[in-house]
Amino acid sequence: MMRVISGAATALMLSTALAAFQGAPKEWTERTPPYLILDGIYYVGTVDLGSYLVTSPAGHILIDTGVEQNATSISESIRAVGFNLKDVRIIVTTQAHFDHVGALARLKELTDARVLASAGDAPLLEHGGKGDYLFGPEFYFRPVRVDAIVKDGEVVRLGSRALMAHLTPGHTQGTTTWTLDAHDKLGRLRHVMFMGSTTVNDGAKLVDNETYPSIANDYQRTFMTLKAIPCDVFLTAHASVFRGAEKAAAASAGKGEDAFVDPNGCRDVIERMKTAFDEKLAAQRAGR
Secondary structure: OOOOOOHHHHHHHHHHHHHOOOOOOHHHHOEOOOEEEEOOEEEOOEOOEOOEEEOOOOOEEEEOOOOOOHHHHHHHHHHHOOOOHHHEEEEEOOOOOHHHHOOHHHHHHHHOOEEEEEOOOHHHHHOOOOOOOOOOHHHOOOOOOOOEEEOOOOEEEEOOEEEEEEEOOOOOOOOEEEEEEEEOOOOOEEEEEEEOOOOOOOOOOOOOOOOOOOHHHHHHHHHHHHHHOOOOEEEEOEHHHHOHHHHHHHHHHHHHHHHHOOHHHHHHHHHHHHHHHHHHHHHHHOOO
């Protein structure tokens, strides 16, 4: 059974987990049936941690891996939608936090895929989270070797697929949003966005942050970047943010891939997160 989790619930789960981590919240590891989004793009994550498989005859790209426990469920979901795990050629990330890259090392072992990451996040991946501007040892994960650095605007190609990297730092210093042009069954062009997180985690200093001095400016540039990107279908690291379970249920009930076409939802999320950032920045500047 698919369960709908609100964006507020996601924020609460994340805040609770970061305050006293004693293992992943069940929604992060609880399995949910994988599903087709459109044009060979599949959801292969858990109830609330998004992982995405972008398929092609030349091989596949995996985006985000969830916590370490999710390596098995992601592997089985990839097989369940009819693909061979060994055909995953590339793994990319949206952010170098334990809840989105914890299974990266294991999946690299299972697939022999190349891991690509931004310059801002690569050191965190290779040091298992050490050096993060906010998180300490309780949030470390298995280190993984990064095979190549992706730059802002760089296109990662695999067969007919062309995945573009957009650097959207703030949440981490190397948070990356990925975009891909796809086509629906009627041949209509759909701009797909795998949105990097813009959440300001509890405890993050936006003012006088000695370990990340440019954090506020980075967030502000990120919101400008996201607003300028065309977006018909948006997908996120936490499935509840794009209402994944609800949209998947609507797709199964007869709406099909149109259930995921949601440009207004994309813009609403960006605006809502910007408002939350602006409020936290103003409060910190005022010393509250």
